[in-house]
Amino acid sequence: MINYNQYQLPNGLTVIHHFDDSTQLCVLNMLYNVGSKHENPSKTGFAHLFEHLMFGGSVNIEDFDTELQDAGGESNAFTSNDITNYYLTLPANNIETGFWLESDRMLSLDFNQESLDIQRNVVIEEFKERYLNQPYGDVWLKILPLAYKIHPYRWPTIGKEISHIENASLDDVKDFFKNFYCPNNAVLVIAGNISFDYTKTLVTKWFEPIPSQNFVQINYSQEPIQKEARFETIHADVPANMIVKAYHMPARTDLKYYAADMLTDLLGSGRSSRFYVELVKNKNLFSELDAYITGDVDAGLLIIEGKISEGISIEDAESSIIEVISNLKKGGISEDELTKIKNKSETNILFNDISALNKAMKLAYAWVLGDVDLVNKEAELYLKVTKQEIIDAANEIIIPSNCSTLYYLSKNVK
Numbered sequence: 001m002i003n004y005n006q007y008q009l010p011n012g013l014t015v016i017h018h019f020d021d022s023t024q025l026c027v028l029n030m031l032y033n034v035g036s037k038h039e040n041p042s043k044t045g046f047a048h049l050f051e052h053l054m055f056g057g058s059v060n061i062e063d064f065d066t067e068l069q070d071a072g073g074e075s076n077a078f079t080s081n082d083i084t085n086y087y088l089t090l091p092a093n094n095i096e097t098g099f100w101l102e103s104d105r106m107l108s109l110d111f112n113q114e115s116l117d118i119q120r121n122v123v124i125e126e127f128k129e130r131y132l133n134q135p136y137g138d139v140w141l142k143i144l145p146l147a148y149k150i151h152p153y154r155w156p157t158i159g160k161e162i163s164h165i166e167n168a169s170l171d172d173v174k175d176f177f178k179n180f181y182c183p184n185n186a187v188l189v190i191a192g193n194i195s196f197d198y199t200k201t202l203v204t205k206w207f208e209p210i211p212s213q214n215f216v217q218i219n220y221s222q223e224p225i226q227k228e229a230r231f232e233t234i235h236a237d238v239p240a241n242m243i244v245k246a247y248h249m250p251a252r253t254d255l256k257y258y259a260a261d262m263l264t265d266l267l268g269s270g271r272s273s274r275f276y277v278e279l280v281k282n283k284n285l286f287s288e289l290d291a292y293i294t295g296d297v298d299a300g301l302l303i304i305e306g307k308i309s310e311g312i313s314i315e316d317a318e319s320s321i322i323e324v325i326s327n328l329k330k331g332g333i334s335e336d337e338l339t340k341i342k343n344k345s346e347t348n349i350l351f352n353d354i355s356a357l358n359k360a361m362k363l364a365y366a367w368v369l370g371d372v373d374l375v376n377k378e379a380e381l382y383l384k385v386t387k388q389e390i391i392d393a394a395n396e397i398i399i400p401s402n403c404s405t406l407y408y409l410s411k412n413v414k
Contacts, residue, residue, distance in 0.1 A: 002359050002375045005196050009203070011212040012184025016363045016372065017199045018191040020356050026095040026192030028088050028102055029360035033187075033368060034180035035082040036159075037152040037298070038218045045123065045159025046176045048079040049168065052119040053177075054086060059108040064101055071097040079157045082297040083368055089357060092193040096202055102188075103206040106181060111174050123165050127158050135238040136408060139305075146232050147246040147301055147404040151223040182213035187367045191360035223248065223299060230404040235411050240287065241308040242408040243318055247397045249302040252295060253369055259385050259393040260302055264291040265341040266333065266390065267325070268304065272340065274324050275306075285312050285320050297368065302397055314407055325398050333387040345382040 005017045035047050054077065055064050068075055068088060075088035090098045131137045140156045148154035159165055188207065190199050226248055250256040268275045268291025275289040289306030308317045352358045359375070366374040 002353060002363065004363055004372065004375075006372060007200075009183065009208050011208065011210055012182075013207055013210075014187040014367060015199075015203050015207075016187060016189045016367065017194075017196050018189070018356070018359055018363060019194070019196065020191060020359070021193050023192055023356055024092055025089055025356060026092040026098070026190065026194045027356045027360045028090075028095070028098045029189040029191070029357070029364050030086045030102055030106075031187050031189070031361075031364035031368065032084045032086075032181055033082075033185050034084055035080050036155060036157040037081050037220065038180065039152065041152065041155075041160075043164055043168065043172060044155050044161075045127075045157070045165045046168065046173070047084050047180075048157045048159065049119060049123050049165060049173070050177065050181070051077045051079045051084055051086075052122055053115065053173070054105055054109065056115040056119060057110050058104045059110050060104055061101065064105065067097065068101060073098060080296075081153055081157060081294075083365070085361065085364065087357060087361065095190075095192075095194055096206075099202045099206040103210060106183065106186075106207075107210045109177060109181070111170060111177070113170055116168070116170055116173055120165055120168060123158070124162055127162050127165070131156075131158060135236075136242060138236075139242075139244060139406065139408065142232060142234060142408075143244050143246050143303075143404065143406045146230050146406060147226075147248070148223055150221045151298065152220050153223070153296060153298065153300070178213060179215045182215055183207065183210050184212040185215055187364050189360040189364045191356040191363070226402050226404070229400045231407070232405075233407040233409060235409050237412070238408065238410045239412065240310070241314055241317075241410050241413050242305065243308065243314060243321075244303065244305040244406040244408065245318075245321070246404045246406075247302040247304075247399075247402050249293060249300055249393075249397050251299045252297045254299075255381070256389075256393060256396075258381050259389040260397060261293055261295075262341050262345065262382065262385055263390050263393045263397075264293055264302060265344060266337055267291040267328070269341075269344070274328065275304075275321075278324055279306075279320050283320065284309050285317055289321075310413070314409070318405075325394060329391060329394050333390060338387055338390075342383055342385070346379050349379045349382075 008014050039046050057063055061067055071090055071094040073088055073090035077086040088098050145154045249260045267273055279285045279289055286306040287309050291304045293302050294300040362375045366372045
């Protein structure tokens, strides 16, 4: 059970506090309700760019990391389709330094051409290194626009293409910050060895004076139901053929989400999963084969991807995947399988609840989902999933008309 207090400042900032006296540390987690789905389709990658810019210093503080490290702290951030999350950890007795730093960059981030140029180059190099210059790196640049035709999930968080970041002007960056990085579009979670009363004092001192903004809500269309199978084939200089199958699945707030998540555990998680036992270990059709979900707030994707063993045709590999899924639909799920995946889900949740940082991030994300108490409900929601619900998820999701398939073929494999 994660106990918490929640309230809202007059400027719209939501504040959540969790007291944990088992640690001498304290965490500040600032989540801004902005991700790649909130971007202009012709100016993508901005949310991720800001993940870097927010560490470039403010008008009052030249170097964020230096001040934090001098107080014994550390920080990091990540961007997703839906959110941008910044977090820092400090000894509890130095936590006011964290309030000072976090509030100052919300209020007065330093915008200058030099900082933009530096961070833009960092992002461009990351784009090249992770997406363009490594084997299979561009899979997401290919599969997302194949699966999504309308929804902004059709581009990855790094952006559609390098030119969007290369051409980002200082005015573009300022406008993006002003619209999204404001107290009334954020949640601040404070977790660790700090009392609620002292937390309120520091929040009032450092965050209440920051004015709210009349930011523009981004309206975008939800992806329509896919009614026919989609395919794309690419040839690249990679060591083995690969197949990626993407199926639309329920949103993160849909109760059917949990059955879909457990379906991928059953199919592709670990050495006792059906894919591994039947297609990797026993038949050696794949060198690796995984099933997972993207876990997005809006309707996301259930992904099946695998690297095909040498000498196996793409047709035989794909048909073997379909056969395993067909057998699951027809033959059902054993009690041992259900127990295994439920135990895994519950264990993962419980272990994640040990650290103050994980609890802070979970509380913040639950706020985005519209129900902070979800942090205390999710284990039970997984445990309530029945075998029939998992089979129903397979029947509803893993069907040809709902699938976008990428054949990623090696130029070196004949």
